[in-house]
Amino acid sequence: DIQMTQSPSTLSASVGDRVTITCRASQSIKSWLAWYQQRPGKAPHLLIYRASVLQSAGPSRFSGSESGTEFNLTISNLQPEDFATYYCQEYSKHRTFGQGTKVEV
C-alpha cells in the first residue's frame, strides 16, 4: 500500500503569513495528488488536483508543487478563513489520504 505522510501535524501562523504543508508518498504516484481543506464541522473541500491544478473558483493564494515523491501546498497571504485542516490524497493506486495538517492561530 502507498503511505502518505504529511508534515507538520500542526502549524501555527498569523493572518498574512505564507505557509507550506508537505506530503510525502512512500512510492511514486507521479502527479496523482489532490489537496483538500476541511473547516471545523464541515466536509472536506477540493482545493488542488494533479498536484498543482487549482480547482475552478479556488483562491489563487493556494498553490501546489511537486518534486519526486514530495508534494507541497503553499498558502500565501493567509486569510482568516484559511485556518483549517488540510489533507493530501493520492489517486495513483489506492486513494490514500494523509493524516492531515491543522493550520491554527
Place this chain on the structure above:
Amino acid sequence: EWQLEESGGDLVKPGGSLRLSCAASGFIFSGYNMNWVRQSPGKGLEWVAFITSRSDDIEYSDSVEGRFTIYRDNAENLLYLQMNSLRDDDSAVYYCTTGAGGRVAYFDVWGRGTLVTVSS
C-alpha cells in the same frame, strides 16, 4: 449547484446493519462515478467504496469488502451504502462524493456527511 445530501446515519449495535442514502441534485447524476468516504477520529479519512456511473464496476476497501454493498438508482438520483456486520471501528462520518475522472480518482464534490455510531 451540485449538491449531495446523505442520510441514514444512526446508533447501531455491533453486528447490526444500516443503509445510508445519498440524494444528488444540480447535476446529471447518471453520468458520474460515485464514492463513499468515511472519517473517524482514530483513522482519519478513508475511502470506502466506488461505483461507476452505470454500476458496471464496483470496488471496496479491504476493511469493508464482504460486509458493505454500494449501489445506485440513476432514475431517482440516489446512491446507497448497505452496511452489514457492523463493527466498532466502522463508526465514522460517512460522506458521499463524486469521483473525478477514472476508477481511482480524487473527490471533487462532497456531501455534508452522516454519522454512524457502532456501540453496544
